[in-house]
Amino acid sequence: MVSEEYLKKFPDFPKVWNAAREKALADLKQHEAEYYQFLAEIGDTTPELVKQVSPISDIKDTPFTEEGTKLLEGTKNFLVEEKLAKKDFNISDWQLQ
Structure with missing residues (x-):
């Protein structure tokens, strides 16, 4: 990032x-x-x-696969639910397409 x-x-x-x-x-x-x-x-x-x-x-040859993005989303949701992340955010906001 x-x-x-x-x-x-x-x-x-x-x-x-x-x-x-x-x-x-x-x-x-x-x-x-x-x-x-x-x-x-x-x-x-x-x-x-x-x-x-x-x-x-x-190791995928594409930077962001659909599967990888889903895994990131799951990790992010866990961090938010456990209050390990200060606030929720959209992963897509951090991705350059």
Whole structure:
């Protein structure tokens, strides 16, 4: 997330961010073994377990999928209900389309 002020200074930020994200995902798919090894090392586990828990296939190539937005909405609702968020808000207000 970035502020409106930041977007005014850097209006191309969302486009640049998404391009970098897509490039990183493509690279990740070409170097799966290294990715799983890295996660295993920082998580003090095995690459085999990482493949089961955090498969690369779970990383979507679209910034906001319908499923992902629903999950965010559920998390936000929980935070609001538990009074861990100060007030309710629309997630779509924070998304650049």
